[in-house]
Amino acid sequence: MRLSPQQFWRIRENQYRLFITVCGSCGRKAILKRPVCPYCGSDRVHHVESSGLGVLESFTKVYYRRNSSEDDLPKFIGVVRLTEGVRVVGEIVGVGADELREGMEVEAVLRRYASDDPYGVIYYGIKFKPV
Amino acid sequence: MGAYVVGGAALKIDRHFELGYKDLAYRVVRDCPECSDVDYVIVASALPELSAHQVDLGIHVVQWIGRRVPALRVESGESSGLAAVDLAASLVSSGRARRVLVLGVEKVTEYPTYTANYFYSLTLDYEYEVLRGISPPAYAALAMKELMNSGVRRECFSGWAIRMHENAVSVPHAMLRFKISLESFKDSQVLAEPLTLYDSFASGDGAAAVVVSSKPNEGDSSPEIVYSGAEVGLPAYLRDRVSDLTASVGLLRRAAERLGLDLRRAAVELHDSYTVYPIAILKGLGYLDDRCDLGGFEYLNLSGGLKARGHPVGATGVYQVYEIFKLMTDGLGGRTAPAEYGLAHSMSGPDNSSRVVVLRR
Ligand SMILES: [Zn+2]
Numbered sequence: 001m002r003l004s005p006q007q008f009w010r011i012r013e014n015q016y017r018l019f020i021t022v023c024g025s026c027g028r029k030a031i032l033k034r035p036v037c038p039y040c041g042s043d044r045v046h047h048v049e050s051s052g053l054g055v056l057e058s059f060t061k062v063y064y065r066r067n068s069s070e071d072d073l074p075k076f077i078g079v080v081r082l083t084e085g086v087r088v089v090g091e092i093v094g095v096g097a098d099e100l101r102e103g104m105e106v107e108a109v110l111r112r113y114a115s116d117d118p119y120g121v122i123y124y125g126i127k128f129k130p131v
Numbered sequence: 132m133g134a135y136v137v138g139g140a141a142l143k144i145d146r147h148f149e150l151g152y153k154d155l156a157y158r159v160v161r162d163c164p165e166c167s168d169v170d171y172v173i174v175a176s177a178l179p180e181l182s183a184h185q186v187d188l189g190i191h192v193v194q195w196i197g198r199r200v201p202a203l204r205v206e207s208g209e210s211s212g213l214a215a216v217d218l219a220a221s222l223v224s225s226g227r228a229r230r231v232l233v234l235g236v237e238k239v240t241e242y243p244t245y246t247a248n249y250f251y252s253l254t255l256d257y258e259y260e261v262l263r264g265i266s267p268p269a270y271a272a273l274a275m276k277e278l279m280n281s282g283v284r285r286e287c288f289s290g291w292a293i294r295m296h297e298n299a300v301s302v303p304h305a306m307l308r309f310k311i312s313l314e315s316f317k318d319s320q321v322l323a324e325p326l327t328l329y330d331s332f333a334s335g336d337g338a339a340a341v342v343v344s345s346k347p348n349e350g351d352s353s354p355e356i357v358y359s360g361a362e363v364g365l366p367a368y369l370r371d372r373v374s375d376l377t378a379s380v381g382l383l384r385r386a387a388e389r390l391g392l393d394l395r396r397a398a399v400e401l402h403d404s405y406t407v408y409p410i411a412i413l414k415g416l417g418y419l420d421d422r423c424d425l426g427g428f429e430y431l432n433l434s435g436g437l438k439a440r441g442h443p444v445g446a447t448g449v450y451q452v453y454e455i456f457k458l459m460t461d462g463l464g465g466r467t468a469p470a471e472y473g474l475a476h477s478m479s480g481p482d483n484s485s486r487v488v489v490l491r492r
Contacts, residue, residue, distance in 0.1 A: 011258050030369055032259060038369055060272035062264075062323040066249035077269040077323070079373075089273075089368040091264040113262050125263065 002116050008123050015125035018050035018108050020086050031088045052108035053131070054082040061097055080106055080128055094129035105131040132345050134220040135353040136490060137230075138165025139341035139453040144306040144441030146240045147336040152176070152183055153195040155338035156236045160196050165342045171228035172202040175215035175235040177445030179204075181250045182241045192234065208254040208479030209404065210361075211235070212339075212448020213486040216475075217359040219343040220488075229345055235449025236338040247334060251444065254480045256366060268331065270367050270481040271405035272323035274374035275330075278411060285325065287423030288406035289316050292329050292438055294425060295403065299435025301464035304450070306333040306441030330406040332436075337443030339450040354459050354473065358386050358489035364482040376408065378485040379478055380415035386487045390472065394418065398430040398458045398468035400451040400475045403437050408481070430468040433458060451475035452488060459492050 013019065019033035025042035033047045059078035076092040078100075092100065093111055106128040115122040140163035142155060150158065156174070160166045174189040185191060189204035207214040212235045219231035239247045252266045275288060292311065299305035311329065319327035347353035364370075364378035379402075387394060394416070403409040409432075413419045418427070425431060434440040434454040437447060455473035457463040473490040 007258070014259065015262070038365060058273055058276055060269055060276065060323045060326075061321075062266065062269050062272070063320070064248060064266050064268045064322045065245045066252055066266065067245060068243075072264075075264060077265055077273070079273060079368075087368065087371075089260075089263075089265055113264070123262070127263075 002120065003114060003123060005121050015113070016110065018052055018082070018088070018126055019047050020050055020084055021045050021047055029084065029086045031086050048084070050082050050084050050086070050108070054080040054106055056092065056100070056102060056104045056106050057081050057087070058102060059092060059100060076100060078128065091127045092129065093127050107131050132224050132226060134223040134356045135344050135347045136356065136452065136456045137342050137344045137348045137353045138163060139339065139456055140166070141304040141339040141450055141453050142337055143304045144333070144335040144337040144443055148240065150336065152179055152185065152188060152236055152238055153192055155238070155336060156192045156234055157196050159234070159338040159340045163340050166232050166340050169198070169230045169232040169342060170200050171222055171231045172198060172200055173215045173219050173231060173233050174202065174204040175211040175233065175445050175449055176204055176237055177206055177208055177211045178237060178239065178250050181253070182238050192236070206445060207484065209402070209444055210448060210477040210479045210484055210486045211445035212451065213475060213477040213488050214361070214448070216341065216343065216448060216452050216488050217361065217486065220356045220359050223343050223345045231343045233341050233343060233449055234338065235443070235446030237443035237446040238336050239334050239443060240336050260368070267480065268322040268326055268405065270373050271330070271407050272326040274411060274481065275326055275407040277372050277374040278407060279325070282421045283410065283414070283423065284421065286313070287410050288330055289313055290423055290425070291403065291406040291409060295432060295436045295438035298433050299439035301466060302434050302440055303464050305435045305439055306335045307435070307439045326405060326407070332404045332438055332442035333440070335441045335443060337441060337446050337450065339446055339453045341449060341453050341456060352492055354456060354490035354492050356488060357491045358390060358487065360386060361484060361486045363484050366483065367481040373481060374407065374411045376411050376415060376482040378482050379412050379476065382485050382487050383412065383416060383476060386474065386489055390489060392472045392474065392489065394474065395427045396429055396470055398433065398455050398470045398473035399428070400432055400434060400455060401436065402476050402478045403432065404442060406438065430458065430470055433463065433466055433468065448475060448477045448486070451477065455490055459490060
């Protein structure tokens with residue numbers, strides 16, 4: 001199915017930048033700019049932007065194919081603990097399997113998420129690469 | 132008013148290239164005498180918009196099978212089937228319906244496997260998980276690594292798969308009716324390290340039916356639906372550990388406490404889309420040590436589970452309830468479970484939601 005430019009435009013803030021929702025009720029923090037705290041349901045929240053720096057806590061090398069093309073495989077999906085203390089799951093790029101290790105410092109970068117090839121729009125968003 | 136399971140049927144889960152949604156639905160109803168006398172139909176299905184361009188599947192199925200009774204479709208991802216049984220029990224208990232046909236039906240083979248994988252991935256959050264490249268097996272792999280880092284051996288997961296294949300051999304409607312060995316894992320295709328294809332559910336089309344009635348069948352002991360519950364978890368990326376399946380563990384614990392039910396003595400069907408999840412759940416409930424000895428469970432996933440019976444996504448919960456019904460009555464592939472309780476557990480995504488339905492003989 002083709003991507004919807006409107007849909008992607010609407011969520012651009014959370015795709016292009018790394019926001020954190022901070023809850024004024026329970027004090028917990030969660031990745032993404034959200035209207036309510038996912039932990040306690042409170043709407044007494046404010047948002048801060050992450051530095052984009054963090055540590056790779058865990059990762060997996062993924063071969064699971066869900067495109068007609070296998071060009072993006074294998075890829076690495078990792079759990080990153082941002083310096084702000086919040087976890088985020090995303091793709092790790094710019095590194096080979098033998099170089100990737102847990103505890104490695106990583107930073108957020110803007111990379112391609114998807115596209116309506118060959119003539120459509122290209123969608124970008126946050127991924128991580130080693131510092 | 133009570134709600135009883137009084138009948139049902141199931142088609143073999145397979146690549147049914149010659150059968151669409153409506154055909155599958157008709158085939159399973161044709162094999163089910165109890166399915167004819169009903170005053171409401173609930174169709175459980177997760178993917179028809181994606182795989183068959185079809186909206187309002189409930190009505191189109193009912194028209195195709197020639198029943199002019201109210202119908203609707205229930206969709207709740209992988210747990211659609213149990214959601215439909217839950218709703219059927221509510222309609223019957225409230226007096227809104229007398230006999231409800233719950234019809235789980237799904238096509239997953241209409242497109243190449245990579246497209247089916249994409250559809251299946253959409254059980255996750257499209258905008259913040261799928262677009263970012265996250266997929267169900269990636270989460271399952273991260274969960275498996277967590278458990279392995281805390282001392283669970285790889286063989287625990289392989290052992291689950293081997294046991295499921297053994298169980299499925301005698302199940303007529305199971306997709307993979309053959310045994311596998313530990314050796315098989317060595318050559319198995321990797322989905323997301325350390326998770327392999329042998330750790331994953333079997334993917335096929337299917338249809339299953341159960342009839343939920345306000346009255347038990349005359350002269351026999353139709354099991355009664357005595358518990359039906361649901362719980363929602365946090366998205367996996369917001370948990371401290373992906374393998375903390377708190378919705379499933381909490382719900383199973385609550386159901387067991389409420390009824391005084393021991394999972395080791397009940398006919399249990401656990402949602403094992405990936406081998407790591409039932410292990411995580413049984414560990415979370417305190418049943419397993421790191422050696423993962425499942426010997427204490429008398430009737431655990433006798434169907435072969437999602438792993439070997441198969442997982443026609445939105446229909447799976449209906450298969451589970453049908454299997455428990457058969458195990459508690461006249462038998463499933465020659466096996467019976469003379470247990471007081473039968474419990475079906477289903478979840479969508481890595482514990483995004485969890486559902487439990489319990490039958491009592
Ligand atoms: Zn909060």
